Amino acid sequence: MPTLPRLSGLALAAVLLVSGAVGREGGEPDAPKPEPADPSLPKTTAEPEPEKPWILADDIKEKLAGTAETYREYALRFTCNEIVRVARYGDSGEAETETTRRYSYLLEREKGTETLHEVRQKTKGDGAPKGNDVKDEEPFPPAYGWVFLFSTFHQPYFSYRDEGDRFEGFDWVRQIAFRGALPFTDGKDIRQWQGTVLMDAVTNTPIEIEAEPSGQAERIKALFDRWSQAFNIVGVRLAPRPFGYKCHVRFHTRRDKLTFPTQLRYDTFRAVSSTKNVPWQASIRDYQLYKFFQTTAEPDTPASPTPPK
Numbered sequence: 001m002p003t004l005p006r007l008s009g010l011a012l013a014a015v016l017l018v019s020g021a022v023g024r025e026g027g028e029p030d031a032p033k034p035e036p037a038d039p040s041l042p043k044t045t046a047e048p049e050p051e052k053p054w055i056l057a058d059d060i061k062e063k064l065a066g067t068a069e070t071y072r073e074y075a076l077r078f079t080c081n082e083i084v085r086v087a088r089y090g091d092s093g094e095a096e097t098e099t100t101r102r103y104s105y106l107l108e109r110e111k112g113t114e115t116l117h118e119v120r121q122k123t124k125g126d127g128a129p130k131g132n133d134v135k136d137e138e139p140f141p142p143a144y145g146w147v148f149l150f151s152t153f154h155q156p157y158f159s160y161r162d163e164g165d166r167f168e169g170f171d172w173v174r175q176i177a178f179r180g181a182l183p184f185t186d187g188k189d190i191r192q193w194q195g196t197v198l199m200d201a202v203t204n205t206p207i208e209i210e211a212e213p214s215g216q217a218e219r220i221k222a223l224f225d226r227w228s229q230a231f232n233i234v235g236v237r238l239a240p241r242p243f244g245y246k247c248h249v250r251f252h253t254r255r256d257k258l259t260f261p262t263q264l265r266y267d268t269f270r271a272v273s274s275t276k277n278v279p280w281q282a283s284i285r286d287y288q289l290y291k292f293f294q295t296t297a298e299p300d301t302p303a304s305p306t307p308p309k
Contacts, residue, residue, distance in 0.1 A: 072114070081127060082285055107119065178194060267281070
């Protein structure tokens with residue numbers, strides 16, 4: 001029987017290296033090289049974008065504060081029609097009842113102060129005001145109150161975050177997040193709210209605002225835990241039912257390089273768990289047929305009715 005020739009150590013190592021039995025570091029074979037990724041295929045994972053800092057450039061804050069002062073001058077220079085609709089929801093989540101009220105609307109300043117308050121009067125069939133003033137305000141900030149979000153008075157009470165600018169159609173807009181420093185109590189003060197505002201980047205005026213009470217998620221969870229553990233007497237729990245709120249304001253009437261409110265909506269919802277809510281009530285206020293006076297000589301721009309979402 002023929003015998004195989006004896007190989008030297010150097011020759012044997014060469015054979016093993018070629019056969020893949022020895023890795024580059026010795027002992028283990030090399031792992032197969034991964035196939036290069038196909039650039040045409042979508043990435044399966046994406047790096048989360050870092051959160052933008054809560055900071056707003058000083059020049060932007062200064063411009064926004066100047067616009068807020070202009071709004072203060074215009075607060076007493078217009079009247080409009082206000083249409084109030086209130087929808088109440090049932091357990092199914094569908095609106096069961098809806099009421100509608102119409103008013104002639106304007107703002108007045110309290111004597112000796114800068115505080116503004118709303119004035120409403122019922123209207124006749126032709127839209128003319130009649131009778132005495134009517135008390136029918138929201139328990140939350142009025143629509144015009146949101147134009148002072150960046151005033152010199154309010155800026156120390158807010159944190160702002162510039163979320164960038166972009167073009168929407170032909171409009172250059174900037175989105176800014178805001179967070180009020182005051183804890184939520186009655187919700188009447190805008191410093192108790194947080195959210196985002198879409199600004200016209202040219203005129204520094206608001207276009208849309210979406211907000212909710214500051215720290216609402218944590219507050220609702222705490223209230224629901226308290227409510228669910230409250231002592232029950234004949235089916236009634238001895239703790240307040242946890243409610244939450246959302247705000248949406250639109251500014252689609254333009255006059256003298258300012259935008260004015262066209263719709264204010266407050267939604268109230270009830271927490272049925274620490275993470276799930278059901279609608280409870282929606283209050284929608286539309287502002288139409290603006291009439292301006294003591295301003296520059298430009299034609300009035302009436303507001304178009306905007307249906308609620």
